[in-house]
Amino acid sequence: MPKILQTIGLTKSFPGVLANDHIDLEIEEGEIHGLLGENGAGKSVLMSTIYGLYRPDEGKILIRGKEVTIDSPHTAIQYGIGMVHQNLTLVSSFRVWENIVLGKEIKKGLSLNEKETLKKLEELLKMANLEVDLRAKTEELFLGSQQRIEILKILYRGAEILIFDEPTTILTPQEVDQLINTFRSLKKEGKTIIFISHKLKEIFAVCDRVTVLRKGRKVGTLPIEEAAPEKLAEMMVGRDVLFSFPKGKKPGEEIILKLEGIATPVEKGKVALQNINFNLHVGEILGIAGVEGNGQRELAELIVGLIKPRKGRIFFRGEDITFLSTKERIKRGIAHIPEDRMQRGIISDFTVWENLIIGFEDQPPFVKGKFTLNHSFLKQFSSQKIKEFEIDAPGNDVLVKNLSGGNQQRVVLARELSGNVVLLVASQPTRGLDIAATEYLRNKLLELKNQDKGIILISADLDEIRSLSDRVLVLYEGKIMGELSPESDEYQFGLLMGGKSIDEVLA
C-alpha cells in the first residue's frame, strides 16, 4: 500500500546552511508521527517544504504514491495537507468562527451566512471532539483555545494530513493534555498527524512512530514501542544526555539583591507589580514560578532597570540602585537573559561578533583610543566566545538571523556572561531550546551558582524551576503568592499559580 505522504531525497539549503540533506520520510495513513530533533535539526524546514512554503533544491514529494509539486500552502491544502504553526496567525479582533472560515467563507449575497457557517462548524467541532466558543472574540481566548481555532481552520479546509510545528511551546501543561486528546480524536477520525516536538514526554504520550532528525539529516524512524527516552535523546544529540541535575552547594548568607515594597505603575499591556519583597543570596538560584503574564517580564525588567518602580527600593549588594540606569547596572555586574530573544536579546541583522559586543562597545579594550572600535580585539573576543560557548556558527561575520534558535540563545548567554557577572536574571532561558542547548544552559546556571553568583530564574517550565532552584516564589497577577521549597508538592505550586494564598495551600 502506498504511503499517504513520502519524501525521497528531499534537500533544501539556505545561504550558509544545509537545512535538509536528502531526507527520506514515510508517513502512514492514520498514524500520529512524531518528528523529533533539536533546534536547527531541520524539522521546521522539512515540514515547511512539504507545506509549500519553500521549494526543495532536490528530491521528491509523493502523496499516496504519486509525485506532486507543492509550490504554495494553497496547493498543499488541495492535496489535503494543513499546518498549524508555532506562532498563531489569527485576526485577533475577529470572532472565532470568522477566523475559521476566513478565505473560504460561506456567503449569502454579499454578506456571510452566519447561520449556515455555524451549523457546519458545530459538526466539525463534534467530529474533532474540540471545545471552543465559536462566537467568542479571538483575542479574549487563551492561547490553547486560539490554537484550536488554527486546527479547525485546516480541518474546515479539508485537511487529511495535519502538521503541528512545536504546538506545545505556547501551552500550559493542562492545555498540552487537551491537545494530546485532540490528536487522539483526530486519529480516530482517520486523520494523519505529524507532530513536531523536541519534548520526549509528549512524543511518548501520543505518537505511533517517531522520526529523528539531526543536523539536517534523518537519523532513523522507530515505532514508539522500540524507542526509549535515552535512545531517542542520544539519536537527537548524538551522545549521552544527563536527565537530572545535581543540586549545587548551599547558598551563602550574604545578600546580593533586596527588593523592598516594590510596586510598578499601572500601564496598558503591563502587569503592575504590587508589594514585592524578597532577598537573593550569594550562590542561590531563586525560582520565580507562575503562569505567564503574571508580572514575570515586569519583574525582570525592573531588576535590570528597563522599568522604574512607582514605590519601593532595590538594593544591590547594599547599594540603592532603584534609579540607576541600565548601563550602570550592567557595569555593576547585573546580567539579563531576556524572555523575548528577538525583542530584547539579539539584533538579527547584526553579525555574531556585533551581537556579542553590544553594551561593551564603548569600554576598553573593545574600544581603543576614545572612539575607534578595536576590530582585531573584537574578532578575537568573538572567536573565543564562539568556542567557549560552543556556538555553532561558521564564523564571526555571519548574521545572527542565520543561526538556529539555540545558537542565538548561546550568543545572548555568551554576551551576558562576558562581563563581571554578580547577578543573572534569566527569563525563560531555555524556551524553545533543544535538549543539548537546554542542558548546556542549565549547567551554566549551576556553574554560576557554584561560583557564588546570584540567579533569578524566571520560567514557565515548572520542572525546570523545581530541578534548579533553592527556593521558589510564585507570582500571580503581579503579587508574590508565597514561597515554596522546590520539593513541595506539584499541586501546591498549581494552587499558588492559580491565585490561592499560601495559607490556604498549606492549611
Add this chain to the structure above:
Amino acid sequence: MRFSLKKSPSHFSILPEIIAILLAFFIGALILLFSGYSPLVAFSALFRGAFGSRNAWGQTLTQATPILFTALAFLLTFRAGIFNIGVEGQFLMGAMASALAGIYFSGLPAPLHIALSLFLGGAMGALWGLIPALLKVYLGAHEVITTMMMSYIASYLTSYMVNYPFKAPGWVAQTEPVAKTALLPKILPPTQLSLSFIISLFLSLLVSFFLFHTYLGFQIRAVGLNPGVAENRGIEIKNRQILAFLLSGFIAGIGGGGEILGVHGRFVDGFSPGYGWDGIAVSLVGKLHPGGCVLASILFGMLRAGGMTMTRVTKVPLDLSLIIQSLVIILVSAPYFIKVVILRKKDF
C-alpha cells in the same frame, strides 16, 4: 547544521540594482520609441553629455555633489531608525547660513573664511535637525511630520530672506555675492566642479568610518535595527537619536553651503531643485551605504548632466531623464520584483 561556504550570506550582491538600472533604461527606450524618437541617438547623446569629455565628467560630478551630501545626511538618520525626510530644509538653512557668512565676514584669509562659512552652514543644518530630534525624543512627535514641516519652514524662510532683508538690488531674488575669500576653488575649470565634491567624497569616507569603526556608529546602528535590544544593553537611545539627527543636519548643511560657495556664489531663490528629496532616493538606491551613495549620486548626476545635453542635441525633452531617474528609484525599491521575476529566485 552544516554550512556550505558556496552560499555564504556575507556575499553582498548589487546584481539586482544593476538589473534595475538597465531595465529602467530599457523602459525609457521604449517610451522614446513610442514617442517617435530614436533611443540610440538619445542615449548616445545622454552618455556623451555625462561622460563623453572632461567637461561632461565635470558636469556630472557637479550635479552629483549636492545629492551626495543629502544622501549621506539621510543615511545617517536612517541608520538610527529615523526617517528624516527633512534633509531639504537642513540643506537650505545651511546654504543660507554659509551665504551670509560668506557675505558679511570680511578680511579673513580664504581658507579660514571658507572653513568658517561651511562650518556655520553645517551648524545651522544641525540646529535645524535638532528641533525635530528634540520633539521626537522628548514629546514623541513623529519625525516624518516634523521634519517635513521644518522643510517647508526653511524653504519659505530662506525665500523670504532673499526677497526682503537680504535681497541684492535688481530683479532677481538673490543675496549679494559672497566675498572672493569665501568662494570654493574650482577643481576642473571651466566646469563648475568645486572643492565641494572632494569634501563630499571625504565625508562619505568619514561617515563610513563613523558607522562601522566607532562605538558611536555601532550604537546608532544598534538603535536603528533593534531599539529594544539596545535599551536592554544600556545604550542611551535618546542621545544616540539626537546625535544622528545633529550629524545628519550638519552634513546636509555643509552640502548646502558647498553649493552656495562652490557653484552659485550667492544664495539664489529656488537654487535647489529638491536636492534634499533626491538625496533620499539616492540613499535608498545606494543601499544605505556610503559607498553605494557615491555610486548612486553619480548615476543621478549623470542623468541630470547627460539629460541636458540630450535635450540640446536631440530635442528629446529633459523629462525623459527624469522618467528614467524615477524608474530607477521604483525598480530599485522593488527588490522583490527583480529577485523573483527576473532572477527567478524563490525565497532568499
